[in-house]
Amino acid sequence: MSDATRHVTVSMVYNYRRRDLRNGLASRLGIRDKSVPEKRLRISKIGLDVSDYEIEDLLKSMGHEIKYSKTFDTKEERVVVVEFKDESVLREVVEKYQGYELNGGKVFVEVFERRPARGRPVARPPRRGGRGGKSFRSGRRSPERSAEQLDSELEQYLQGK
Numbered sequence: 001m002s003d004a005t006r007h008v009t010v011s012m013v014y015n016y017r018r019r020d021l022r023n024g025l026a027s028r029l030g031i032r033d034k035s036v037p038e039k040r041l042r043i044s045k046i047g048l049d050v051s052d053y054e055i056e057d058l059l060k061s062m063g064h065e066i067k068y069s070k071t072f073d074t075k076e077e078r079v080v081v082v083e084f085k086d087e088s089v090l091r092e093v094v095e096k097y098q099g100y101e102l103n104g105g106k107v108f109v110e111v112f113e114r115r116p117a118r119g120r121p122v123a124r125p126p127r128r129g130g131r132g133g134k135s136f137r138s139g140r141r142s143p144e145r146s147a148e149q150l151d152s153e154l155e156q157y158l159q160g161k
Contacts, residue, residue, distance in 0.1 A: 038114045039087050040068070041094070045108045046078040055080055058102065064089045083114075 046055065052071065059069060059082060068083035084090065090111045099106045145153075 038083060039090055039111055040114050041082045041084070041090055041109065042112055043080040043082065043097070043107050043109050044077060045105060046080065047103050047105045048073070048076075048078060050078060050103050054102065058097075058100075062093055062097070064093070 043058075055071060055078070059066060059080070062082075065085045066082060067085045068081075070081050072079045072081070084093075094109050094111060097107065098109045100109070101107075
C-alpha cells in the first residue's frame with residue numbers, strides 16, 4: 001500500500017470516528033465524547049486549618065455518589081473540586097452548601113464546566129539540512145576545538161582566569 005493510500009485510509013477512519021462521536025454513538029460504543037464539557041463543583045474559601053478528614057466528612061454529608069474529588073491548597077485557602085456521577089444534583093448541592101460554615105469560615109460553592117485539555121505542542125528534533133544545523137545568529141558554525149584546546153579552557157576556568 002502506498003503512503004498516499006495509507007494516509008487517505010487513516011484519515012477516513014479518523015473522520016468516521018469523529019462523526020460517530022458527534023452523532024451520539026460514542027455512548028453506545030463505550031467511548032467518552034471529550035468535546036462535551038464536564039460540570040464540576042468548586043468549593044472555595046475553606047480555611048487552611050480545616051483538615052482533610054473534615055473535608056471528606058463534608059463531601060460524604062452531601063449524600064451523592066462522587067466520581068472525582070481533588071483538594072488544592074493555596075497560600076490563603078483550600079479549594080475542593082468535586083464531580084458527581086449525576087450532574088443533576090449540582091444545583092441542589094450549591095443551594096444547600098452555599099455559605100456553609102466550616103471552622104468559623106463560610107465556604108463559597110459554584111458550578112463550572114471543565115473543558116478538555118488541549119494537547120501540548122510536540123517538540124520535534126531539528127530537520128537535517130536547510131537551516132536546522134546552523135547557528136541562526138552568525139549563519140555559520142563555530143570552528144571545532146581540539147581536546148587540548150578544551151582542556152586548556154577548562155584549566156583556565158578552574159583557576160579563575
